[in-house]
């Protein structure tokens with residue numbers, strides 16, 4: 001770990017901020033989001049350790065990263081396919097895997113948690129070395145609640161990426177009242193090093209994007225559930241009428257219906273019988289081959 005002074009970091013008016021230079025990153029959870037975060041961190045020269053509960057899952061995560069990198073290099077190295085192959089090799093070499101969370105975090109400057117959306121499981125994760133910054137990629141849980149299980153709340157924040165991580169430019173950086181300025185600066189700076197655009201947000205429910213996006217998705221589900229419009233027409237309407245790249249039902253499948261439904265009792269998100277039924281049947285969207293649509 002080292003400290004750096006960088007000029008104006010978005011969201012802060014001071015002309016010089018002190019932040020931890022992040023080189024070694026541990027990502028816990030190698031699913032859709034964890035694999036994507038590992039990929040962008042490794043692509044920008046970080047040494048990444050990806051942690052999950054089994055070697056089989058981790059093998060799948062590396063396959064996902066390789067598949068996504070192939071799509072990235074197809075455009076980036078269109079004229080130089082050999083350089084593209086070399087780039088993929090280098091990035092994959094920057095990623096090691098582990099099922100032992102305690103040892104994986106020992107030399108980390110930053111740990112990003114991207115495991116299942118469950119407060120208790122997130123809180124139970126582990127104890128960390130002193131200097132490490134801990135960040136959660138939670139979609140909807142309170143960062144303060146997750147941090148409350150640790151005695152390191154000054155070095156704890158939210159780092160909320162968007163799916164698919166390699167393509168989506170935004171990162172929401174969330175501070176709680178206990179998060180130190182140095183931690184916030186470090187997370188903002190890290191996001192920029194990943195070539196993302198960070199925005200700052202307080203630890204408020206859904207942060208910015210999900211506070212606005214999830215009610216839209218839920219209204220789309222209810223429209224369909226009531227039979228007001230077909231699922232295809234709802235998606236076409238929002239693509240062509242509102243300029244969204246995906247319709248809300250296609251996007252729900254893309255995110256994962258279990259993730260959308262992870263806080264069904266929240267009045268802001270107000271779940272639906274149809275969504276509960278699909279999740280209960282294991283129809284979680286693209287990742288299981290069926291959600292609102294079949295894949």
Ligand SMILES: CCCCCCC[C@H](O)CC(=O)SCCNC(=O)CCNC(=O)[C@H](O)C(C)(C)COP(=O)([O-])OP(=O)([O-])OC[C@H]1O[C@@H](n2cnc3c(N)ncnc32)[C@H](O)[C@@H]1OP(=O)([O-])[O-]
Pocket residue numbers: 068069071072074075138139140161162163164165166167168210213214245246251255259260261262263269
């Ligand atoms: C209460 C709980 C809350 C629940 C909600 C949770 C939400 C969560 O917290 C936040 C979110 O993430 S919200 C969700 C936020 N997310 C959204 O809202 C996503 C909305 N969707 C989109 O932005 C677009 O549909 C995509 C970018 C996904 C695909 O683009 P498209 O034009 O429709 O289709 P295309 O032509 O196939 O692809 C175009 C280019 O992208 C490339 N590519 C694609 N995937 C790739 C990957 N994984 N890797 C690498 N590359 C990838 C592809 O190769 C192609 O490259 P080319 O070189 O140009 O040929």
Ligand SMILES: NC(=O)c1ccc[n+]([C@@H]2O[C@H](COP(=O)([O-])OP(=O)(O)OC[C@H]3O[C@@H](n4cnc5c(N)ncnc54)[C@H](O)[C@@H]3O)[C@@H](O)[C@H]2O)c1
Pocket residue numbers: 028029030031032033034051052053057113114115116117118121137138139140160161162163254255256259
């Ligand atoms: N899916 C999205 O679009 C999206 C977007 C932004 C944020 N998020 C958030 O990111 C997190 C992960 O979501 P996802 O869609 O990648 O889920 P996912 O189901 O694809 O992946 C979760 C991974 O975590 C692993 N895991 C579970 N418990 C673990 C533990 N104790 N230790 C190590 N690994 C463990 C699982 O094996 C799985 O591989 C959630 O908090 C979610 O709310 C999701």
